[in-house]
Amino acid sequence: MESETAEQRYEQFVSLFTRNEPALRSFVRSLVRSWDDADEVMQNTGLVLWRKFSDFEPETDPQTDFFRWACVVARFEVLAWRRDKARDRHVFDEDIVNLLAEEVSREQDALERERKALEVCLRKLPEKQRRIVMAAYEPGVRLNQVAEELGKTATAFYKMLNRTRRTLMECIGSVSEAELGRSEGGTG
């Protein structure tokens, strides 16, 4: 293999990392308590990934291989974070982290498909419900604040949000391949 310049190597890293970042963050989020925790773990993960990037040798497809590798690194970072916070409330036990991490890695293709199906399903939601769920997922908002704006109690609002998530989960399971193709604007 021709030797790459450091700059090329760096560009390759940024490209792989940026592309895999959402899925990786989602992976981390399922293992920690909150988005703030996930952000903390992600920062460390990003740095470790870069430091160890010279060890990364794609076998087949660099995209999927990078993601798998990044998941392994992220899992160790979650475990390290966990040890710092072990005495805090609601931090998953180590065996749970491992079980979940295996599950996510195994199901990655299915999850990727669900992500695409979600876009189809959001379009199917009634306008009002869609607006509310998007407002709830607006960056930086607090849910009780959104509830307040909607003139609902926090409890009623959480219930509604849970119901919407359930509706979306059901829809995601029923989205056909044809609909997925349309949402992508092609078959690619």
Added chain:
Amino acid sequence: MTHETFTALAQDWINGQIDDAGFETLQGGIRENDAFRKEFVRLTHLDSALRDIGAVENVEAEVIPFSQTAEASRSRTRVWAIAATVMLIAACLWIVFGRMASEAELSFVSRDSEAAEPIAVITGEAGAVWKKNPHVRLEEGAAIGPSTLILQEGLAQIDFFGGASISLSAPATFELVSSESAVLHRGRLKADVPPAARGFEIRTGDVVLEDLGTSFGVAVSEDQSADLIVFDGEVKATGRDGKPMLLTDGQAAQLRNGETIRKTEPVEGEFPTISKVFADAGDREGSLYSSWKEASLELRRDPRLIAYYDFENLTLESRRLRNRASAGGGSDLDGGIVGARVTDGRWAGKTALDFRREGDRVRFQIPGEFDALTIFAWVRIDALDRRLNSLFLTDYYDENEFHWQISRLGALHFATSPMGVEDLPKNNRRFYSDFFWNPKLSGRWFLLATTVKTAAGDGYTGEVIHYINGRAVGFSGGTNMSKPIPRLRIGKADLGNWSDPIWPEVAMRTLNGGIDEFGLFREALSAEEIQTLYDQGKP
């Protein structure tokens, strides 16, 4: 544990609402049950995906969330979170490479845009009557995506985002294909194509007309044959045989069965022009304005009015907003204009007030207690950039006073509390209408009205109805809505702002928009009366 119980716990965990016992049960479920584990991963994954989409959507919609509040600084957008991680790495690398990653490297894979992106906008109408299309809003100022429009009467001006401008004359069936192309199925149009939009295409039947500069007219009859005339510049007509024919200034042709045949005799009939659309619209606008004026003079005499402001003949020096209601307090109820600047109202020549800066408001002092109320205003909303955006707010929020405003998500909101600010969660009666506004409606005039009947004592708790453009709408939310509504008081109050707010640090509620008519009645008008108000005043 049932599947349902597990899902409920997982949702609590996502919402950050789980308790200790619940958390242990959740862990147990994940540990022991494969199906639960799978479910948990799917749910958290959905949560992440929604967060990603929420960030992109909300950034695209240019909704600035709570930007004036302290919470915002806590956690910026998701996009920034990603960027921050990459930047942190980049910063470390900078030491190594002596350079920062360029913006392009830090940019993210763009998402597929919605299928129905707007490609054109209706910029003018003169007596236009469109055939209703449930998927397209057809009126002046409306942005439209790819769609087929049927103009039954009148003239309309459509500007394509590519730069070409079309004047369409009824009856016509016109299909917008992209920002650079359209199909005329039937009817008459004139296309004006500036140099920047060169290449704009109109198809009729089997012939494609490509504009190579300035302007041409086409008329398609019911048998699909078409006449073409080039007013200025050059048009390339390509028929079924694929051979282009060039036509220049003054030349005409007939298009039939996919062929182009040069014509010597002039094309019959008149082609609509932009200036005609606007001239006709101007007449129409003038007549709408004058008929509103007549109705407004009549309205002044309504004995049920508490106060009525027509916002007419305001000048830069105006500091008084005249109360025109014949009944009641007369000039004692004049409003004091503070800051708000004079601007154009619904029609050319009609004045309005613009509310934009933090201080902009009109001050009122309106005494009395009311068993019922109708409050209405013609409002132009430019943006809803605050959590609550003021229409008419009494100072502070004392007992039996009320607040009339618009929520950031686009609901009309009426609130009153018999106990003032004391124990608000228990006492505050709040009524949020269905959402009626989104940023695409920025700049348009709305008639907003709310009628209130207060509790009469004998078990009747009262009633609040919100009206948007003359039509009663439902509620999207509220609190204590079935508790009795107290008799209402106003006292000192602001139009377009809030004086003496309850929470000074987060209370900025200046309206971002304009108002050109406002009134209060001491009775709840009927749905028909509100509809009439709208019909008489719609722009």
